[in-house]
Amino acid sequence: MKFFVDTADLQEIRDLTATGLLDGVTTNPSLVAKTGRNFLELVAEICKEVDGPVSAEVAATDFETMWAEGCKLAAISPRIAVKVPLTPAGLKVCKGLSANGTMVNVTLCFSAAQAILAAKAGAAFVSPFVGRLDDVGTDGMGLIADICQIYSRYPTFTTQVLVASVRHPMHLVTAAKLGAHVATMPPAVIRLLFGHPLTDLGLARFVADWEKTGQTILP
Numbered sequence: 001m002k003f004f005v006d007t008a009d010l011q012e013i014r015d016l017t018a019t020g021l022l023d024g025v026t027t028n029p030s031l032v033a034k035t036g037r038n039f040l041e042l043v044a045e046i047c048k049e050v051d052g053p054v055s056a057e058v059a060a061t062d063f064e065t066m067w068a069e070g071c072k073l074a075a076i077s078p079r080i081a082v083k084v085p086l087t088p089a090g091l092k093v094c095k096g097l098s099a100n101g102t103m104v105n106v107t108l109c110f111s112a113a114q115a116i117l118a119a120k121a122g123a124a125f126v127s128p129f130v131g132r133l134d135d136v137g138t139d140g141m142g143l144i145a146d147i148c149q150i151y152s153r154y155p156t157f158t159t160q161v162l163v164a165s166v167r168h169p170m171h172l173v174t175a176a177k178l179g180a181h182v183a184t185m186p187p188a189v190i191r192l193l194f195g196h197p198l199t200d201l202g203l204a205r206f207v208a209d210w211e212k213t214g215q216t217i218l219p
Contacts, residue, residue, distance in 0.1 A: 004053070016187060022052070027043070027056055051079075057084075063092050066093045144174070152179070
């Protein structure tokens, strides 16, 4: 399973890249706005920090402007995955950009039917938002199960399931069990994956026992 980090914070991206766990980055207008940075300059810098896909989202909603924005974003780097909404205009842009060899991430997916449309439009990724579905009393992980099952039935579907709006480690674990290809998570959620009270307790005991020996490994 691939791990993407959902942030536009360059320092967070650099720190997580150093762990060797990061396979890509997803951004959105809200995350970019928090940085106060120029959008195009920031996306270009992020592309230099990671080896994998970097999702950068269009701002328009009509086809013509969305297409122009998508082409401009794609020109920044081959790593760019142009992010478009799951709307008729967004899927038209997806079809055109994908045909030109550009990765497209179709975002704001909330149903299996929508995911089928994204795959038929040639999306590299489809982003179902599990946390937002949970927020309104719907089973977000149930949607992941449905999409993974459907995609597995059709070898011509090459779209990867990119689980988004991940709120906690169990979202990730369940998505991995279901066979989702990618999970994108905020930095804080990725760091939660490291934690377990028994790990902390065991390490504390090892350290205490080592100190009792009075030895050092390094001079």
